[in-house]
Amino acid sequence: MKIKIQFIVLFLLLPLISWAQTKVSGKITDTNNEEVPYASVYFKNSTDGVVANEYGKFYLESDKSYSILVVSFVGYKTLEIPLTKNVNYDLSIVLEPDNLLSEVKIFTGKTSKKNNPALDILKKIWERKRKNGLHMFAQYEFDKYEKVEFDLNSIDSTYQNKKLFKGMEFIFQQMDTSKITGKTYLPIFVNENIAQVYGDNKNKRKKEKSLGNKNSGFDTNQHIIAFVKDLYADYNIYDNYIKIFDKDFVSPLSRTGINVYNYVLADSAFIGDKWCYNIVYYPRRKGELTFKGDFWVNDSTFAIKKIAMEASKDANINWVKDIYIEQEFDVVNDSVFLLTRDHFMSDFALSKKEQSKGVYGKRTSIYKNHKFDIKHPEQFYTEKVNQFDESIYTRDDDFWQSYRFEPLSKDELGVYKMLDTLKTVPKFRMLFDLTSTILGNYYYIDKYNFDYGPLFSTFGYNDIEGIRLRAGGRTYFGPNDKWRLEGYGAYGLKDNQFKYGISGKILLDNDTRLILYAGNRRDIEQIGVSLTESKDVLGRSFASSSLFASGDNTKLTKINLSTLGFEIEPLKNLKFETTFSYRTLRPASDLFNLNYYIDETRTETSNETKQSEIMASIEYTPKRKTIGYGVDRKDIDNKYLRVYLRYTQGLKGVFDSNFKYEKLQFYVSKPLLLGGFGTLTPILEAGKTYGYVPLGLLNIVPGNQSWFNIQNTFANLNYYEFVTDQYVSMHLEHNFGGRLFSRIPWIRDFNLREIVGVRGMYGKISQGNIDMNASSINYRAPEDIYYEYYFGIGNIFKIFRLDFSWRGNYLDMPDARKFAVRGSFAIYF
Structure with missing residues (x-):
């Protein structure tokens, strides 16, 4: 009853x-x-x-x-x-x-730029944009609640009845309907964060202190965490460009907005007790990174009260079908409007078709308890290098009930319990592990806390080893491991020789990230494919392992390398490193030699180089963002400045070492986002070797004989075409992001992206180093500045890029390649 x-x-x-x-x-x-x-x-x-x-x-x-x-x-x-x-x-x-x-002239769907009241209001917004909100105070602080959620969308009965979900039908009990799109969706991941934010406008400093963080599972998967972190990107609607998924969208409040948007004064009304104008905006052209939507603006302060933004469906962005942004502002007093709620939603899908299924990524941020003009000392804003407080991730339910500014819906609350249950279903674990393996390039063996891989290095080919088989792995207890061991073994079916590598590292001090590392590798390598070589003792160049290559690939070297070193990061993103290494270099076959004269009469030669070195370096990477607090961290993106300075001292006589010399090297790179004009990436390298050394220790201009793009190499050069002991190298590449192709009616439908670039090298080689050479290589330095230029088409089928490269000079050299084609696979937004 x-x-x-x-x-x-x-x-x-x-x-x-x-x-x-x-x-x-x-x-x-x-x-x-x-x-x-x-x-x-x-x-x-x-x-x-x-x-x-x-x-x-x-x-x-x-x-x-x-x-x-x-x-x-x-x-x-x-x-x-x-x-x-x-x-x-x-x-x-x-x-x-x-x-x-x-009142408004209409022509081909565009609004007039003259006698348009909406544009008069827009100009007043520009005048006041730096006089609104947090910018009006010397210092500010507030509390922030942030919720990030992933949802499967477009769930229908046919989808629910798929065999894929057999045994997992209980997950559909948490379905809901989106208030923005009207589509049904199923929450599959929720992350919540409570933080206190502090800012100083005078000194341009900002600090965010997390008080609690909670998610519904998968907290050990670095790739999911990195993807979630990417949704945390900050943006300001008053800026000219809004960066979303590495793309610069033109803000509807931009000073350049008149050229890319149509604006219409649609309405006026009270919002609360403030009289506001409503302006509707939409793109003037197709294929550009723009929005459509509307905003409400106050009639006296010309501050935004409410704004809705939806990315154009034909915008040149991959894997994202829709992007929605909603922001609301509240009045603190008669003249100050503060952001109180920010909702961001993206629809990730393989296709932009209306009926295609995908995953919503949603972030909701709520801001409360603002305080102003409370000054803190400079050291208050100093960011700790590697702060990790485990208690932040273990807050109880009482904490979350008291700190949540917005209660979770029934379905969101159910996600926590649903995913705990789902992780016990063997079929789901299998699907989850398969996805993690493909994305991470490692297969995790839970029973032994071991990652097998990298999987894509299992097979390789070169002219000396023939088909190369490789197996290896690393210890893995979690994303914040304090220590890690790695190793591999490889075998060449042609040379019938076994190779191996082993390394280990341990985090000795968490606050300064003091790391001790050591390793040994005995392998066959294509040396001279990077001017600033990696310190990774297990590192192997793509040139030695690619399945396909062009030209002669016999100039390989047997290397026995041992390293011992440490690195420390006393200030965030400022790292110091010292390494001692010992290596021997010998030709890998009779088809190539590294011979050098060992006497003044130039009658005796040696084909083996034994060398001990001590290296010291400084690396500065401001605004670099990482995830993880253990011995290994991962970058969230690579759009930061990197400045690197290295000094190397050759130690003659230490462990039978042959040479004494000094080497100084410098590297700097910084991708520059140029708003709607794309991304310019300059890379500068310079170096000088003091003393006389053989071929294996000189700076070889890096060629590229593979069929794939390799950064900082020269596509039209063969290995060992140029040898230097002092050099300056510059690489300039500009990716227009489809800005030019979007103007061509038929081509813009393919969402292709145009890339242009030029790379050049100036170098010299001393007579002393030339006289020491007894190898089969004829030393020549690019004293006339070797250069090549290229044109690339990116985003082919959303995953492939094709470059066409032309050699600019030195065309009379033997086997000079005047034209080269290189490709690369990558997944970009």
Whole structure:
């Protein structure tokens, strides 16, 4: 009886519950049955509204009940549609031309830049943008609650009945409907973070201190964590460009917005007790990184009260079907508007088709308890190098109930329990492990806390070893391991020789990241393919292991390398390193030699180099962001400045070492985001060797005989074409990101990206080093500045890039390659 009463009460309440919501979707066309893109759609006498997409489609939802829907667009008569039900899907709306409209001239869908009141308001926003919000105070601080969520979307009955989910049907109990798109979705991951934020506008310092962090699982997977961190990217709607997924979208409030957006003054109304104007905006051209949407702006301070932004569906961005941003601002006093809520949502999918299934990535940030002009000492903002407080990740439920600014929905709360259960299902574990293996290039063996891999290094080929088979792995107890051992074994089917490498490292001090490392490798290597070589004792160049190569690939070297060193990071992103190494170098076959004269009469030679070295280096990487607190960390992205200085001293006589010399090397790189013009990446390298040394210890200009792009190498050079003991190298590459191709009607549909670049090298070789040479290599330095230039087409099938490279000079050298084609595979947004 009790169950029946509850059922009757629920049945009676259902109409009331559903009436508290209004849901509308549809498509807008004109009298010629042509789609009307970017029309403004809103509930009458409200600020709840959206802008239709490029195809005239829209979805609008509100927790309140409304009876009239208003649809308007410049050049058409405004239409009011009665809503007879609380849910009205798939409406067909036809707009009629407004032939009496004279205030705004319309031509080919674009609004006029003259006599447009929306542009007058926009100019006043520009004048006041640095006088609003947090910028009005010397110092500020506030509390921030942040929630990141991943959801499977477009879940229907057919999808639920797939064999893939057999045994996991319980997960569909947590399904919900998006208020933005109207699609059903299933939450699969939730991360929450509570933090205190402090800022000093005078000294341009900022600090964020986390008080608690909680997620619904997968906390040991570095790739998921890195992906989540990428959603944490900060952006400011008042900036000219908004960086999302490594792309610079033009902000609708940008000073360059007039050239890329149409603006329409659509409405005015009170929001709270503030009178605001409503401006609708949409792109002028297709294929550009732009938004469509609307914003409400105050009539006196010209501060944004509310803004909605949706990325253009034809924007040149991969794997992302939709991007939505909503921000709300509250009034602190008569003149200060502060951001109080920021909602970001992206729809990741393999296809941009409307019916394609994907994953929502959502971030909601809420800001409260603002305080101003509280000064802190300079050391307060000093960021700790490697701070890790485990208690932050183990807060109890009472903490979260008291600190959450916004309660979790029933479905979000259910995710925590659902995923704990899901991780016990063998089928899910298998699918999860398979995905992690493909992304991480390692297969994790839980029983032994061991990562087998890298998997993609299992097979290789070169002219000396023939087919090369490799197996290896590393210890792995978790993302914050204090120590790690790595090793591998390899065998060449042609030379019938076994090679190996082993290394270990341990984090001795967490606060300064003092790391001790050591290792040994005996292998065959293509030396001279990098000017600033890696300190990784197990590192092996792609030139030695690629399955496909062009030209002669016999100039390989047997190397026996042992290292012992330590590194320390006393200040965040400032690292010092010292390494002692000992190596022997011998030719890997009779087809090549490293011979050098060992007497003044130049009659005796040696084909083996024995050398001890001590190296000291400084590396500075400001604004570099990493994940992990153990001996290994991973970069979130690579768009930071890197400055590297290395000094090497050759120690003659130590362990039978042959030579005494000094070597100084410098490296600097910094990708530069140039707004809507793409990304410019300059790389500068310089170095000088003091003393006389044989071929194996000189600076060889790095050629590239593989069919793939290798950074900082020269595509048109063979190995050992140029040898130097002092050099300067410059690489310049500009990726337009599709800006030019988007202007070409047929080509822009492929979302290709154009790349241009030039690389050059100046070098010299001393007579003393030339006289020492007894190898088969004819020493020659690029004293006339060798250069090559190239044109690339990126984003082919979203994963492939093809470069066409031309040699600029030294065309008369033997076997000179005047033209080269190189490719590369990568996954980019």
